[in-house]
Amino acid sequence: MLAVVGAAALVLVAGAPWMLPVASGEDNLRPPEDVAIYIIDDNYTLKWNHHRESMGNVTFSAEYQKGEGRIWLKVPKCQHITRTKCEFSLLGINVYSKTQFRVRAEEGNSTSSWNEADSFIPFYKAHVSPPRVHLKAEDKAILVYISPPGEDGTMWAQEKRCFNYTIRIWGRSFPVREIKPMYFPKKISKLLPETTYCLEVRAVHTSLQRHSNYSSARCINTTVANKIPVPENLEVDVQGDSYVLKWDHAFANMTFKAQWIPVYSKSSPGNHSDKWKPIPTCANVQTTHCVSPRETFHTGTFFLRVQASDGNNTSFWSEEKLIDSQKYTLLPPPVIAVTPTGDSLLVYVSCKDSKCNGLIYEVIFWENTSNTEKRQHPQSMIKEHPEFNVVNLRPLTVYCVQARVLSTGVWNKTSKFSDKLCKKTHPGNSSVTWIITGFGALLFSAMAFYAGRSLQKYLYYVFSPPLKPPCSIDEFFSELPSKSLLLLTAEEHTERCFVIENTGVVAGEENRAPEEELRKYSSQSSQDSGNYSNEEEESVGPESGQDMLSTAPSGSPWSLPCPAGTLEDGACFPGKEKHLQSPVLRTQPALHG
Template sequence: MGRRRRWGQAEVAAAAMVTAAGGSWALQPLLLLLSLCGLCLAAEIGPPSDVQVEAIDGLIRINILAPGSTDKTPMWEASDFSYLVELRKNGSNEQKQIKLASNNERIDKLSPNTTYCLRVKAQLNAGEKEGSFSPEYCVHTESADANVLPRPENVRIHALNTHFVLKWDWDEAYGENVTFLVECCRAYDKKYMASNCWHAVPSCKEVTTSECDLSSEIWFEGTYEFRVRAISGTEERAWSKEITCNPSKDTEIGPPSKVEINLINDSIEIKISHPGEDTNKSMKDIQGFYDLSYRIFVWKNTSDKWEKCFEDEHTLYTLPVSELNPETYCLKVQAFSQMSNKSGHFSAIKCITTEAGNNPVVLVVAVFFLQHCCLQFYSCFLLRCL
C-alpha cells in the first residue's frame, strides 16, 4: 500500500468524510486513517509519468519515472513500484514480457540492427494492483561491428567465506592491450539514487585478467550490484549485465582452517579452527554464522563406511571405541550453520594409528568454541550427517 508524506486532496476528502460521519472526536483519528487506507486502495494507478529509452551497444537502457511523481502531492513513493515491460519487434505482434525490479534497468540479448517497441506499466509491490500502460516507444539497435570491443559476458561471483571474486568470460582474440574496470552499487542506493550510485572498485581498475577480488568492497550487511566493461586505449565499451550479490546468501562455508589430530595416552585429540581463521576473518564472527558448529565423521581405515558421526558444540567430547588392537582411524570435519541453513566444505581426510593396550581406546574430540552435542548415532542421522 502506498505511503503519503503530506496532506493532499485524498486526505482532505477523507477528513470531510469523517466529519460528515460525526461520532466521538477520540475515534476520528482512527476513522480518518481507515478512510485514507480505503482511498489509497481504491485509487487508480496511472501510467508512468515518463519513460526514457536508449539503444546502445546492442541493448536498451530504460529509465522510468513512477506514476504520479510529477503530482503536487504524490500518493505513492517511487520505491512502492516494480514494472512490467511488453517488448516486441517492430512489425511483429509477438510480445515478450519482462519484469523490472527498479526504475533504472537494461534489456539485453537483443538482435542488432533491429527496431524494438515497448510500453511499460507500474505494479505496486504490496498487493496485486497494476497501473495502465505508457505510450509505446520505439528504438533501433546498432549493427554488429566485428572491430568493436564486446561487453564481458557470463559475469559471476565466486564466494567462499569472506572472499569474493568477480569473474567474467572474455575472448582473448581482442588483443593484449585490453583492460577492465569494475563498478559497484549498493542495491539500496540504486533504488533511491538511480544511476548516481555507481562507483569504481579501487582494487578493480585497469585489471588485465578476467577476474577481480571484491573482498575489500563487500560487507555482509546489504546487497550489492557489480558490472564490468572492457577498455582499449581511449575506447570504452558498454557495461556488462549487472550481477547481484547478497553476501550472506551467496557465500559458501569453506572447510575448517585447520584440523589437528594427535595421539595422547590412548586417545585421539582433534582440534578444529573455524573457516576463515587463517585469514583473520573467522566465519564464526560473521553475522548470520554465529552458531557455527561441526559434523565430525570417523571411520576405520580398513572400511569404506564411516563408523561414527556426531555434531558437537562442547570443547571436549569423548567417544569410546571397542577395539583393543592397533587400528588406524580416519576422519573429516564439516562446519555448518543452522541459522543460515548452510553446510560447509569438508576438511581434508586425516588418519592416525592407535596403539595396543589393555584399556579401550578413547577418541577425544576437542572442538573449539562449541556448546552442545549429539550423543546418539540415530540422532546424528536425523541431523543430516549422511
Template structure:
C-alpha cells in the first residue's frame, strides 16, 4: 500500500509539472468581428515558453450538426500565426459553430468555441462607402453611396431593404447644435441653411436592432441664396446715380465755363450800362427811345452828332417753330373671312372576331391588351356590341411558363396551376381591370382570359398572350432638376415611384441613368454619360447653354425607359474684366444720356417760363445796325456826368447879343471848369461877361458866347436823353 501511495504521489506530481511547464494553453477572448459580411474571427495571442505558436480555425453549420449529425468540422484557417481568421466565405443565411486552438509542433491546446454565429443576424452595418456634398445656393445636396459587401461588391441595401440613413449636420463652431434628418433615398438636400456658411455632417445607416457605423465628417460651404436684399439694391442704385450725376454735372459746368470763356474772348457780348437798362424799364420812355432813328431825332431830341462808338453786336434770333404734321396711314382692320370646316364622320368598325363570335347570343370581347407602366398593370378591352341591355365582365388568370419570341410577344408554352378570378374584376361593367392589386410576381409569367355575361348567358373566353412583368413593364420618364454652377451643370434625378409610393429601384436592382446632353444651338454635338448616382455633375464650357434629358435603363433586364423632358440651362463662370468694363461704360453712357435729356428738358421749360413772364428787351433794327459798327460802341459808355466835348465836335450857335444876354441870364450853367466863385458866393465867368470897354474884344466875346451855347445845347440834349 505504501508503494502504491508513493507511485500515486509521483504521478500526480509529474502531471502537475507537465501542466505548468509543458501544457499548451487555449486561446482566450475569442470573438467574431463582422462588418458588411466581412467576418473576422479574432482572439488574444497565446504566450508559450517553447516558441512561436500557430493557430487553426474550424467551423460547422447548424444544419450539419443538428440535422445531418455530422461530427467533423470544416477547415477555415490552418497553421496561421496571426490572431485572426477571415471567414467571409460563410453563407449569409446559415448559422455556424466556430472554434480555434493553439498549436506548437505536435502539441495542441484545447478548442476555444463560439457556439453561435449567423452572418445575417450578427453582422454590423458599416459606414456609407462614399458621401459627396455639393453646395447649391443656400442648400447642401448630399449624395450617399450605401455600404458595400466587399465579398461580391453588392450593396448592403439589397440584403436589408428597410435600411434608412440618418444625416446629422451642424455649423462649424457650433458643434453642440446638431440637427438631423432621416431619409430612405440615396440623395437628400439640407435646406434652410445660412448663406456663405460652412456646415459639417455625417451619415449613418439606420437598421432596427442592428449596430451601425457613421461615416467620416464631410464639410461644405453654402453659397448665396440668389436673392439680394431690397435695401442693398436701393442703396447701390442711389449711390451709382449720385456718383454719375456728380460726374456729369462737373463735366457740364466745366464745359460751360470753357465755352463762355472762349466765346467771350472771340465774340464779346453787348453790355448795356445800368442807366440804359433802367431807362428801358420805363414803358413810356422805352416806346419813345425805340422809335426809328428819323423820328427819334426830330420828335424827342435836338440833333446830336456822335463821333465814335465801340461796336457791340446784338444777335436777335427769331425762332420760327414750324410744326410739321405727318398724317400716318391708318390701317383699318379688314374683314375676316369666314372659314368653314367640314368634318367627316368616321365609322368605328368592330375588330375581326374570327368566325362565330356569338355564344348564348353574347359576343366575345375584342382587342384584349395588357398595359404595364412603372409596375402598374392594367387589362383593357373593347366593349361588346349590344342593344339596350347591360353586360358584365369577368377576368381570370393563371401562371404560365412562356417562351419569348423575337418580336417580344409571348406564346403559351406550358400551363401551370388553375384559373383564378382576379381580385376586383369579377362581374364588373367597366372595360378595364386593375391587376396591380393582384399578387403578381415580377419574375413570373401569366396569362389572362376574359368573358362577357348578361344574366345566365355568357360569351366564350378570350385569352391573352403570355405576360411577363420583367419583360413587358415599361419604365416612365424620370423627373429631373438642373442647377447651373461654375463651368458645370448639376443634374438631380428624382427617384421613380410606383403606384404604392415605393422606389422602382427596389425591383430593378441594377438601374442606371443615361444622360444625353448637347449645346442648344448645335444639336449635332451630342454626348452621353451613364451613371448609377442620382446626382450627376457635368463639366462643361462656361457661359454656354446646354440642353439635356435623362433615361432610365437596366442592362440585366434589357429595359430602356422613356426620356424625360428636355431641360436647357446656361452654365456659369468667372466674369472677364473686359465684360465688367464694357458693362460699366455702357451703363455710364446710358445714364449720361438720360441725365442730359432731363437737363435739356428742364432748360427748355425754364426758357419758356422766363419768356412768358419776363420777356427780354429787344432793340430795334436801326439800333442794332448802329451798334454793329465798332466805332460807335463808345456811346454805351457815355454817362450824364461826362463832358460833351470828349465825344462831340464843337457846335457854334450864333445869336443876337440881347437875346444871348437874356437867355444866358435865365439859365444856371453847370460848373464847366471856367467858373470863378467870389467871396460872396457869386459865380462869375471870365468868358461870359460882356464888356463895351474895348471894341477889340468882340471876337473873343463871340467865341465865348459860342462855347457857352454849345455847352448848353449839349448839356440839354444829354439831359433829355437820360431823363
C-alpha cells in the first residue's frame, strides 16, 4: 500500500514541471491596455496598446457581446492578429442596444487575461461620414446629387430624413457661397456657360447635432450655351377651381410642356427624375400659359417645371417652382350674427365651411349715419376667438357690423369682409341707473335730515333743558284742565292780592262768560299792603268757603273741586294784576318780597 502511494506521489511531482509552463505563461503574459473603439457609420476600428516583453510572436484576439446576452462572439478580422488594431463591420447588431468588446494577448500556448472595454450604444458613439456627391452640368446650372452617409448600412438606415446638408460652391470670379438645400437633387442656377465650378458637401445629424467632415472637392465645367433657353419666371395663379400656370420665354413659336412631382418625393437625397409626372392639359401647348384643374394634383404641395422645344431641339428644364395649395386657397368671408343687448352689441363670427382653426377674427363697426367720416373710418376689434362684445354704444342708435378672418401661418392671407349687418341698440340701462341714483340720493337726504333734526333736539335738550314749575303748580296742572286757567307771563316781581267782596253770586248765572267774570272781579279788586291778621283769617270759616264754591258760577274757576285741606279764607296768590287766582287754593299767606 505504501508503495502505491509513493508511486502516485512520484508521478504528481514529475508531472508538475509539465503543467507549470502554461500557468506561468498566463501569469507572465500581460493583457492589452487602453482598449478603445472608434465607429464611423457601420465601420468599427478597435485599438489597444501592449508592452512586448518577450521575444516571441505575440498575437491578439477580440470578442464582442451584443445586447444583454452572456455569449461572447468572435470579432471578424480580429483573430490572432499581430497589429494592435483591427477594422471590421458589424451589420447584424442592433445599433440602439449595448455592445461590449474585449481583447487578450496570445503567445504560443499562453494567453493573457481578457481586457474588457466599457459597454456602449453604437448609435450614440458613431461618427458621420461625408456624403457622396454626384454632379451633372448644364449650360447655366449644376445639378447636385447627394447620397446620405452610410447609405447601404444599418447605422443610419432609419435616420436618412434627420440629415441636413451644406453645399459649399466656388469658381472663377465666383465667391464661395454656402447653400443649404431642402429638396433633392439641388439645382444651382444662374451660372455661366463653359465655366469651372467646384463644390464640397457635409452632412449634419439634426437630433444628435453631429456633423461630418466636408467631402472631397468635386469640380465640373458647365456646358456650352444651349440653342433654346429655358423658360423663366414660372408663376401660378388661381382661377376658380383651377391653377393657371404662366411663364416667360425669349423665343416665339415654341412648344411647351409641364410636369409636376410631390414634395415628399424630393425630400430625401437621391435621383428622382423618374418620379416626375406630366400635366395633361399643359402638354405640347404653344402659349406661355396653361390651365389645369386642381384635381390633377392630388397633394397639397408639389413642384412644377416647364420645358421648351422646337422640333428636335429642346431646352433644359426650368427652375422648379414650389407650389403650396394653402397659399392659393382663398379664405371665404365669414358669417356674422349680431344681437343687441342694452347699449352694446354681441357679435359672433363663424366660417362657412366650419374650418376656422388657427384663424384670427376682425370686426369693424360704425354708426349708420350720413356722416361720411364715421363711415369711412370705422372702429376695429381683433381677437383670437369669434365672440365680440361691442360696448359703450349710444342707445337707440343703428350700428352696422362687418367681419373678416386672417391667417397668420406660413402664408399671410385675409378673407374679404362679410356682408354688412345693421342693428339698433336698446334704450340701455342709463335711465334706470339715473332713476335708481336719484331715488337713493333722495332717501339718503331724508335720512340725513331726520338724523340731523334728532341730533339738534338732543343737543338742545342737553344744553337748554326746559324750565320745570314748582311742585304746587305742577300738582295743580295735573288735576285741573288747562282750559280753566289763564297763565300769563309775569311782567314784574310784585305780589297782588285780591279780596272777594261779593260771594252771593246766583248759581243760575251759567251763561256768563269767564271773561266777564274776570273783568268783574278785577274791577272789585283793591290793593292793600298784603298784611292780614289772624282774626280776619279766622272770620272766614269753612262754611263760608263751601258756600262760595257752591254759589260760584258754572264754568268759572271756582266751580272746580279742590283737594281737602287746601281751602283758606282771605288767601292771596302772587301774580300779575290781570292774573286771576282762586283764593281757596292758597294755603299760606303770601310773603312780601
